[in-house]
Amino acid sequence: MKNRLLPTAVFYLVVAAMALVVLFPFLWMLSSSFKTQVDIISWPPKILFDPTLANYEKVFGEQDFLKYFLNSTIVGTAAVGMSLLLGLPAAYSIARFTQQRLAVFILLARLMPGISFLMPWYIVFSRLGLMDSYTALILSHMLIALPIVVWIMSSYFATIPRELEESAMVDGATRQYAFLKIILPLSGPGIITATTLSFIFSWNNFMFSQVLSMEKTKTLPIAVYNFLSYAEVDWGGVMAAAVAIMAPAIVLTMVFQKYVVKGLTMGAVKG
Amino acid sequence: MIRSSFTDRHLHWLFPLPAVLFVALLMVFPVLYTFVLSFSNWNLTSGQPADFVGLRSYARVLAEPRFLHALGRTIAFTIAAVAIEGLLGVAAALVLNRAFVGKSVAKLLLLLPLVATPVAVGIVFNLFYDPTIGFFNFVLTSFGLPPGLWVSHQKTVLASLVLVDVWQWTPMITLIVLAGLAGLSEEPVEAARIDGASEWQIIRLITLPMVLPVVLTALILRLIDALKTFDIIFAMTGGGPGYASETLNIMGFKYSFEYFRMGQSAVILVVLFLVVFSCSMAIMKLRSATEQ
Helix, strand or coil: CCCCCCCHHHHHHHHHHHHHHHHHHHHHHHHHHCCCHHHHCCCCCCCCCCCCCHHHHHHHHHCCHHHHHHHHHHHHHHHHHHHHHHHHHHHHHHHHCCCHHHHHHHHHHHHCCCHHHHHHHHHHHHHCCCCCCHHHHHHHHHHHHHHHHHHHHHHHHHCCCCHHHHHHHHCCCCHHHHHHHHHHHHCHHHHHHHHHHHHHHHHHCCHHHHHHCCCCCCCHHHHHHHHHHHCCCCHHHHHHHHHHHHHHHHHHHHHCHHHHHHHHHHHHHCC | CHHHHHHHHHHHHHCCHHHHHHHHHHHHHHHHHHHHHCCECCCHHHCCCCCECCCHHHHHHHCCHHHHHHHHHHHHHHHHHHHHHHHHHHHHHHHHCCCCCCHHHHHHHHHHHHHCCHHHHHHHHHHHHCCCCCHHHHHHHHCCCCCCCHHHCCCCHHHHHHHHHHHHHHHHHHHHHHHHHHCCCCHHHHHHHHCCCCHHHHHHHHHHHHHHHHHHHHHHHHHHHHHCCCHHHHHHCCCCCCCCCCCHHHHHHHHHHCCCCHHHHHHHHHHHHHHHHHHHHHHHHHHHHHHC
């Protein structure tokens, strides 16, 4: 249990240094978002300054930011919801009938470079008149969410003893009934992990939305990126936008910390 | 009753069927389509249908210095990022692998970079890297060192981008290795300690070999993602200055959505796909090998 790699005082110094390195960009972003342009470009950088809300007022006032916020939420929620619908039965089947090939097949969607699907999607969605539509965007984000759902839930279902549904089936229940009424109600923690992680990955996605969305369905990462190119020098506004986009993912992570850690590490640690 | 027994017997393919159809439609079909397009010289803006020219697009793209440089850069970026993240990530995990006050806070902090939106991370680092107002040059000049140009110079841009990737993804390795360390049995370590082994010997000869499979899996997962790095490069430099930070992913993106040369773009995507695919197959092989 005890690791005596470093003496306690040195250990805490090292931990504090690590925390500072991790936190520094966040703190800098946050403080810059409350600075005026004059304070941001002042040299040397100002640690103490008069905070202003002007950047937030500008971003949320002029930039239609709430619409992009809503778009990100719609796309993420729909993509995760549909992925659960498709992914939960698939994951159950993989866990109970040990369908390893199937698991690898779906996981490939997570491993392969997104751009090798994106280019054909662009051609097909253009032909179908689906550019800048929620449909195209949600379908593309489902390819992000589905492998995460299947990956996490197949491991989770495998930890639930088979006897639970088998005894119900001996009593005459069908397997799909057992899945719906016995297994799913026990799967809350797994579903929370899968939902949180896949939502965050959809929320943060840049490449798919950059190509498939335009003014109507534009999501937050694209809005933040465009904000940078319009207003290259307005660092305060850009930083306020960056805070706004990161805040939901960070809040989700804090609330579901335990689940997020499990989801991110399980793939590598479990066999 | 008869219907339900039918679904019971066929559940093993009925349950996964919708997911499989979805992946086939949205992944397999597009990948095949890309492969077919790579044998054409189709330009989307020409208004002409695709003209199939055999391997001519391959000959053209593979001989282009811009492509070879992008391929080399992709590999260099990936190796540098994953090597540094591996070293720092494992070291941090070894340090943090003990009970201490604030451990759960420390773990939460490690999660933050992983869930931060990469585009926004790139923008924040662009502010750090700014040659005139950036914090990094402030630090350098405070120590009497000459200021750097960071992402604005061809020679330093790739290393500067690696640094961003290292900041964002090292915690991933740390968290995975920490979870791996937590699952190890204490006995060999205790026995070695009783036999008088030093802490360093214990780590080198006992802990690291035991946790090696987890480290390898974490590194390969990271490797696959590093090969595909897009968001931070696109947001921070767009592949520039010049082509100095253009990786295969960025080059493929530009060929597809800026030049609309779909045939040549498909060649780039096929190469990137093959690189990532062979790494992914390696991970599967390695996992089944380490499980025995």
